[in-house]
Amino acid sequence: MQRVTIDLGARSYPILIGPGLLDDGQALAEAVPARDVMVVTNEIVGPLYLDRLVRGLQGRRVETVLLPDGERHKTLETAGRILDAMVAARMNRDACVVALGGGVVGDVAGFAAACYQRGVDFVQVPTTLLAQVDSSVGGKTGVNHPGGKNLIGAFHQPRAVVSDTETLRSLPVRELRAGLAEVIKYGLVADLAFLGWLESNLAALLALEPAAVAHAVRRCCEIKAAIVAADEREHGARALLNLGHTFGHAIEAAAGYGEWLHGEAVGVGMLMAADLSRHLGWLGAADVERVRDLLHRAGLPSSAPPIGAARALELMAMDKKVLAGRIRLVLLARLGEGVVSGDCPAQALRETLSSHFGSGT
Amino acid sequence: MQRVTIDLGARSYPILIGPGLLDDGQALAEAVPARDVMVVTNEIVGPLYLDRLVRGLQGRRVETVLLPDGERHKTLETAGRILDAMVAARMNRDACVVALGGGVVGDVAGFAAACYQRGVDFVQVPTTLLAQVDSSVGGKTGVNHPGGKNLIGAFHQPRAVVSDTETLRSLPVRELRAGLAEVIKYGLVADLAFLGWLESNLAALLALEPAAVAHAVRRCCEIKAAIVAADEREHGARALLNLGHTFGHAIEAAAGYGEWLHGEAVGVGMLMAADLSRHLGWLGAADVERVRDLLHRAGLPSSAPPIGAARALELMAMDKKVLAGRIRLVLLARLGEGVVSGDCPAQALRETLSSHFGSGT
Numbered sequence: 001m002q003r004v005t006i007d008l009g010a011r012s013y014p015i016l017i018g019p020g021l022l023d024d025g026q027a028l029a030e031a032v033p034a035r036d037v038m039v040v041t042n043e044i045v046g047p048l049y050l051d052r053l054v055r056g057l058q059g060r061r062v063e064t065v066l067l068p069d070g071e072r073h074k075t076l077e078t079a080g081r082i083l084d085a086m087v088a089a090r091m092n093r094d095a096c097v098v099a100l101g102g103g104v105v106g107d108v109a110g111f112a113a114a115c116y117q118r119g120v121d122f123v124q125v126p127t128t129l130l131a132q133v134d135s136s137v138g139g140k141t142g143v144n145h146p147g148g149k150n151l152i153g154a155f156h157q158p159r160a161v162v163s164d165t166e167t168l169r170s171l172p173v174r175e176l177r178a179g180l181a182e183v184i185k186y187g188l189v190a191d192l193a194f195l196g197w198l199e200s201n202l203a204a205l206l207a208l209e210p211a212a213v214a215h216a217v218r219r220c221c222e223i224k225a226a227i228v229a230a231d232e233r234e235h236g237a238r239a240l241l242n243l244g245h246t247f248g249h250a251i252e253a254a255a256g257y258g259e260w261l262h263g264e265a266v267g268v269g270m271l272m273a274a275d276l277s278r279h280l281g282w283l284g285a286a287d288v289e290r291v292r293d294l295l296h297r298a299g300l301p302s303s304a305p306p307i308g309a310a311r312a313l314e315l316m317a318m319d320k321k322v323l324a325g326r327i328r329l330v331l332l333a334r335l336g337e338g339v340v341s342g343d344c345p346a347q348a349l350r351e352t353l354s355s356h357f358g359s360g361t
Numbered sequence: 362m363q364r365v366t367i368d369l370g371a372r373s374y375p376i377l378i379g380p381g382l383l384d385d386g387q388a389l390a391e392a393v394p395a396r397d398v399m400v401v402t403n404e405i406v407g408p409l410y411l412d413r414l415v416r417g418l419q420g421r422r423v424e425t426v427l428l429p430d431g432e433r434h435k436t437l438e439t440a441g442r443i444l445d446a447m448v449a450a451r452m453n454r455d456a457c458v459v460a461l462g463g464g465v466v467g468d469v470a471g472f473a474a475a476c477y478q479r480g481v482d483f484v485q486v487p488t489t490l491l492a493q494v495d496s497s498v499g500g501k502t503g504v505n506h507p508g509g510k511n512l513i514g515a516f517h518q519p520r521a522v523v524s525d526t527e528t529l530r531s532l533p534v535r536e537l538r539a540g541l542a543e544v545i546k547y548g549l550v551a552d553l554a555f556l557g558w559l560e561s562n563l564a565a566l567l568a569l570e571p572a573a574v575a576h577a578v579r580r581c582c583e584i585k586a587a588i589v590a591a592d593e594r595e596h597g598a599r600a601l602l603n604l605g606h607t608f609g610h611a612i613e614a615a616a617g618y619g620e621w622l623h624g625e626a627v628g629v630g631m632l633m634a635a636d637l638s639r640h641l642g643w644l645g646a647a648d649v650e651r652v653r654d655l656l657h658r659a660g661l662p663s664s665a666p667p668i669g670a671a672r673a674l675e676l677m678a679m680d681k682k683v684l685a686g687r688i689r690l691v692l693l694a695r696l697g698e699g700v701v702s703g704d705c706p707a708q709a710l711r712e713t714l715s716s717h718f719g720s721g722t
Contacts, residue, residue, distance in 0.1 A: 076441055083437075083512070084506075087506050087509065087512055114515065115515060116512070117514070118503060118511075118515055118516050119515070119516065145444065145445075146448075152444055152477065152478075153478070154476060154479055154515060155480065233479075
């Protein structure tokens with residue numbers, strides 16, 4: 001078992017990473033000391049892992065909520081269902097919500113934990129690559145609104161993250177590939193050496209070789225831990241983790257949530273960010289090709305839907321990352337070094353949008 | 362204008378208290394620096410004060426949401442309406458929610474501000490005595506659930522509180538009296554001298570004499586400021602502010618939210634807490650009579666509805682303040698000194714409940 005610590009003073013917490021942690025009563029006892037536990041999972045993950053998790057939590061009162069699968073259920077209503085279940089079970093302030101599943105389950109369960117009695121403990125047990133390397137770590141929770149993704153939410157740090165890397169074996173290959181987009185993101189914004197490691201070990205990751213998976217999950221969590229510790233509430237450096245996300249949100253919103261996987265949209269978005277960085281003279285053409293090649297080898301799409309630049313810009317303007325009407329984009333000063341830009345030249349942005357989204361509808 | 366500061370490090374904020382602050386552009390400019398403002402009010406308060414507030418906020422983009430009046434609308438759905446309005450107005454992370462009204466408006470608007478894009482600025486403009494002395498200060502926000510009051514919520518500190526004491530002139534006398542229950546609470550748990558001042562100045566307060574009102578609002582805010590600064594998230598001392606609230610919640614829940622005003626239920630609850638403290642030998646019979654007399658002179662009810670002790674206990678057990686199945690009560694070690702008790706003898710509690718709620722249904 002490997003361990004990464006998110007250093008947030010009194011709210012610091014461990015990320016436990018390794019194969020078979022779902023059956024590791026000792027690890028679970030450390031992560032979930034509460035007596036009353038509400039496990040939130042979904043209809044896909046539940047049948048695979050819920051029994052094992054509940055067995056691992058023996059000695060506690062464990063209640064469960066089974067959510068429907070999919071991003072379109074990441075709503076205020078679904079969070080309300082979890083809250084209803086907690087009230088029905090008469091859970092108190094010392095209860096703990098455990099999220100067993102991917103990013104959607106973690107986001108909505110974490111938001112319910114943040115809101116129940118103004119905040120109860122919360123533990124993430126991520127079962128997708130995306131959740132293990134990204135969404136389970138850092139305390140962002142929330143739900144979507146018809147007007148935009150994650151518009152409703154809270155910062156609510158988990159008290160532990162338990163990443164059983166064996167659970168990735170049940171992941172559909174499309175979701176594994178989508179998770180790799182976020183893995184590649186860490187290399188692009190923060191660690192050129194890790195980017196090189198990924199280029200050399202992509203096949204091993206896709207084959208889920210245990211050592212490769214453990215290294216990748218650990219390295220991503222280490223990078224995220226350092227960034228979150230420096231900027232918990234995303235006033236500055238944390239925004240780097242949004243590389244590709246503003247473009248990606250436009251893709252997801254235009255297609256309707258759930259058509260594109262989040263990681264797929266982020267992958268195309270990162271390519272667009274690289275392209276825009278080239279427009280600004282920060283990356284060379286060879287750098288952009290290196291990004292495109294890695295995304296391609298990971299089996300990720302590289303073309304945005306032809307929604308037109310104007311519509312894309314409109315959707316991007318609704319993104320949370322817009323401040324005072326100005327779109328802030330994460331770009332690349334070079335490979336391995338992200339930079340937040342609040343004053344990207346409009347002409348360069350327009351050209352990038354047109355070349356990827358098409359020029360009109 | 363008087364000023365009390367809530368000292369919470371980076372989240373410190375001022376409470377501005379005085380007559381006519383709604384027309385004081387300078388005070389409002391200090392409290393609300395944001396460019397985009399969402400004013401939340403209700404159908405009773407809005408017609409009285411909204412125009413003046415909007416005029417005072419000139420130069421900004423101001424949108425408004427008008428909620429129906431009453432505790433029964435303090436729901437997740439109502440919070441959702443505010444969130445919908447903010448999305449529709451395309452407000453960003455730098456927006457500010459301003460709550461113009463009493464405790465219900467402040468609680469639900471504050472919760473919406475806490476959730477919108479994981480938290481935006483929030484300013485309280487309380488127009489009831491209860492809100493000016495209690496609910497607007499300290500960062501507790503939330504909504505009710507059919508299973509219990511304030512079961513859903515967040516700690517989200519305002520960036521300022523603007524208490525125009527003249528607005529109390531439009532308050533129905535029943536609400537003024539209910540607000541006095543919370544004023545009396547501060548004397549009982551924390552300040553015997555203030556309790557004495559209240560006994561001497563109750564008539565002046567009921568007549569809304571400006572100097573008396575300003576002194577009472579200021580002193581309550583000072584006491585609350587000290588307690589909140591020491592214990593923002595209610596792990597300890599802050600629970601003292603719940604004197605009478607656990608009993609009171611049972612009354613409110615049994616009667617259906619809105620039948621009893623919160624302050625009325627708290628008033629009876631404080632009398633029960635005093636009575637129980639006498640059972641434990643902490644107060645004398647004369648002390649309890651002093652509490653009863655002051656509540657009576659404030660025009661507050663002193664009898665609980667006859668729901669029976671068993672039902673009352675059941676409702677109290679659903680209160681948020683229950684930890685690990687044990688009811689924690691705020692009692693009085695003496696007048697002017699509250700104490701949180703997690704191990705109140707069951708027999709004394711039963712007797713107190715029976716004598717106030719009746720022994721059965």
